[in-house]
Amino acid sequence: MTAINKMKPIKAAQQFIQKWFPDCQAALLAGSVTRGDATETSDLDIIVFQRNILSSYRESLFDFGWPIEVFVHNETSYKQFFETDKKRARPSMPRMVYEGIILKNNGLIEGIKKEAKELLDIGPDEWTKETVDLKRYFITDTLDDFMGCENREEVIFIASSLAELTSEFVLRINRKWIGASKWVYRSLKDFDQEFANRFVDAFDLFYKSGDKSKVVQLVNDVLEPYGGRLFEGFSLGKIRSGGKSNDK
Template identity: 65%
Template sequence: MEDIMRLKPIEAAQQFIFKHFPNCQGTLLAGSVVRGEATDTSDLDIVVFDKDLISPYRESFIDFGWAIEVFVHNLTSYKHFFESDCEVARPSLPRMGSEGIILKDDGIIEPIKKEAKEILDQGPKKWSDETIKTKRYFITDALDDLIGCKYRAEEIFIANTLAELVSEFYLRSNLQWIGTSKWMVRSLKQYDRKFANHFVEAFDVLYRTGDKNKVVQLVDKVLEPYGGQLFDGFSLGKNQPQ
């Protein structure tokens, strides 16, 4: 896709909707172009609401000079996706609903945007003590693997797993939404920029130099308020005496 052929995001999105979904009840443009974070490879994320839709779907296009991801829902299906996103604490659709720019509205969008914002403001469900205990164990196990690893190839992927576990633990234990891939760091920055910088630095040093000390210190800091590392005595699925 050449830049000379690329329309401005809102113009491209509006023309796309007119071409592909002329009879829909409402649409939102969301994603990086709305947040001012677009890059040369960013696409347009468009949410479409259509009362005649039987089942929701996602589809990809290249049109009007853009890669376009479209998320199509009826006025019932989006609620299920709001709920399922909240269950895993990754509010993809609520975030798009809340931040999205209205492209078309037959009187349905504002209530949806309000619902999405309320979900985001409420935050995810609090972890139980048992869940925290289990997560502490898996973080400890991954950290032990990292510390003892003598093979660089294996070390890289152990570190990947540990980074995901630690970011998830820090955010969920503080009643915050989580993310994957680029949203892992974005979620950390949104909640605690100082911690996010320490987090990135620790793993950056590990990946560049192989020095594990900053990662070990980071993990200990994250787990310390909840009892620290956990291995001895942990059990999972064991029947308790009556």
């Protein structure tokens, strides 16, 4: 089946469920096709709730003209993924469930969607001061490497690390969800469109011209309200008298 006559995503997903999971309790179509930002290479993300499986699993295949990622859960296994996503502050599973289009439902989906929305609304746990200081230290160290590096090949990868650390800091310090890959920009945009534009402009200028000034200013501005760069006085793992750790 060619891309020109590829089956509509919802129809393909419905037929996939009928073919492979006819006895499932519920199913959802999630991902880019449901958000309206699918591309020619997008796949179908399908979540299935099947009572008679012992543990959750993920499988990739082609069917009905589409690459398909299927995530199969029983009535409780999804909860572990919700909890794991909350701890890592990347709500992949809750977001898929909440945004998902219902393909089949025996009454199970409403409760799971409610759980997903509540988790998304609450946001990730607040960072402790120790965590904030630790992240400031790592950003400072990476920024120093970025500023001092004169090797073009190496500094490209340092810039990538700096962008990841800085975006994480901005989002987590404000108790917002983070993301990876394309979700870094999407998460920043959801938080603050103006800041997201500034972030992209700064790194875009560096990658195009080698000009580091806007990146350096951006990172300094991000850290400044929380004490600025951190190097002198930072300690990790030092044992004080009495046997107590001085971890930060």
